[in-house]
Amino acid sequence: MNKTRTKYLAIALLVLSISCSQQKSDKVEINFWAMGVEGETVAKLIPEFEKQNPNIKVKVLQIAWIAAHEKLITAFASETLPDVFQLGNTWIPEFEAISSIEPLNKFVSKSSVVSREKFFDGIWDTNVLDSIVYGIPWYVDTRVMFYRTDILKAVGYNNAPKTWAELYDASKKIKQKFNSYSFFIPTNEWLPFILFGLQNNAELLKNKNQYANFSSKEFKEAIVYLTKFYHEDLAPVDMQQVLNVYQAFGEGFFSMYITGPWNVAEFQNRLPKDVQDKWMTAPLPSPNNEYPGYSLPGGSSIVLNAKSKNKEAAWKWIEFLASYKTQYEFYKLVSSLPAVKKSWEYPEFVNDRYIKAFYEQLQRTKPAPEIPEWEQIVFQKVQQEMVEPIARKRISIDDALKKLDEDVNKILEKRRYILSKKP
Structure with a gap:
C-alpha cells in the first residue's frame, strides 16, 4: 500500500514538474535597449506591462547617448541587436538602409493603439520612408x-x-x-x-x-x-x-x-x-x-529588430509604450513630451503656460531630408x-x-x- 502511494506521489510530482517547466518555457523574454535618462527610468513602467502581459518578460539595457550609435552598429554587425530598441528619429533612414529594422505596416494596420492620426503628423512622418512605417514615436521635442x-x-x-x-x-x-x-x-x-x-x-x-x-x-x-x-x-x-x-x-x-x-x-x-x-x-x-x-520635429522612436525571434511579443511592448496613458506616465517620470496627442489633454499640459507653445508648434513641423x-x-x-x-x-x-x-x-x-x- 505504501509502495503504491509512493508511486502515485512520484508520478504526480513528475507531472507537476513538467507542467511548471512548460509554463516557465512559455514565458517570452524580450530585450529592450534605451538611451540616457529614458533608459534609466523606463524600467519603472515594466511591472504594469508584465501585469497586463504575464507571459512576457522585459529586460532593459541603458546606453549612454554618446556611445549609442556605435553600440547599435556593432550589435547589428554581430547580430546581437535586441528585440526592441530606441532610435533618435534622424537615425531611422540609416538603420533602414542596412535592413536592421522591421517594417511595421502590418502591425499598425491591426493595432487599436497605434495609428497615424493619434500622433503629431510631423513626428509620425519622420518614421515613414517610401510609405513604410519603420518606427513608432516614443517622445517628441521641437524648438x-x-x-x-x-x-x-x-x-x-x-x-x-x-x-x-x-x-x-x-x-x-x-x-x-x-x-x-x-x-x-x-x-x-x-x-x-x-x-x-x-x-x-x-x-x-x-x-x-x-x-x-x-x-x-x-x-x-x-x-x-x-x-x-x-x-x-x-x-x-x-x-x-x-x-x-x-x-x-x-x-x-x-x-x-x-x-x-x-x-x-x-x-x-x-x-x-x-x-x-x-x-x-x-x-x-x-x-x-x-x-x-x-x-523641426525631433525626439525618439521605438523600432523592432528585423531579426527578432519574438516579434509579436516585442510589438506588444511597443504598443504599451505608445499608449497615451503610458506616455503620460512616462512624462511624469522624465519630463519627455508625449508623441500621442491625447496625452496632452491631462492637466499637467493644459495648465502649463510654458508647455503650451510646444503643443502649438508640434502642429506645424517639417522634417529635414x-x-x-x-x-x-x-x-x-x-x-x-x-x-x-x-x-x-x-x-x-x-x-x-x-x-x-x-x-x-x-x-x-x-x-x-x-x-x-x-x-
Missing part, C-alpha cells in the same frame, strides 16, 4: 522661442514676434533702447539655419535627395536674413560672450533664443528670482503670415564649416553656399551610386 516678456514689451511687443519682419524690427528696437543684443543665434549650431530655410520652403536636397540645393533662392534668402543679425550687431558672433546661456538671458544680454523643451525646467531652476515672471515661450515666427513658422547622410551634412558642413565663417564675414554667402553644395554633393556620391543600381 520654440524663449523670450523676455519685459524687454519685448518695453519696445512695443506684448507677445513674441510672429513674422520674420517683426523679429527683425523688435531686435533693432531692443538694440536702440537697451544697447544690447536681441536674438541669440549660436554660431556653433546648424539648426537655426536649416530651420529658417525649411520655413522659407527651401528644398535642401533635390532629385530624390541625390544632390545638394543649398544655393537655391529660398535657402539663400533665409541665410541672408539670419546673417543680418550678426552683421548689424543684433546677435553675438563670439561664443565666448555667452558662456552661460541662463545668466546671459537673465541679465538681458540677449532676449530671444530658439531652444527645446528641456530648457523649460532649466530656465525655471537657473534664472534669477526677479526674472522668473519675465519670460515666456512662443511658437516660431514665420516668413509670411502663416503663423507659426515651421519647426530623411537620408542616412543628413547628420554628417549638418554637423560637418553646415555647423562646422559654414555658419561661423559667414557670421564673421570670412566668406560671402554666395561663395559659402556654393562650397556647401560642392561638399555635400561629394558626401552624396555613394547614395547616387547605390540608387543608380536599383531597378
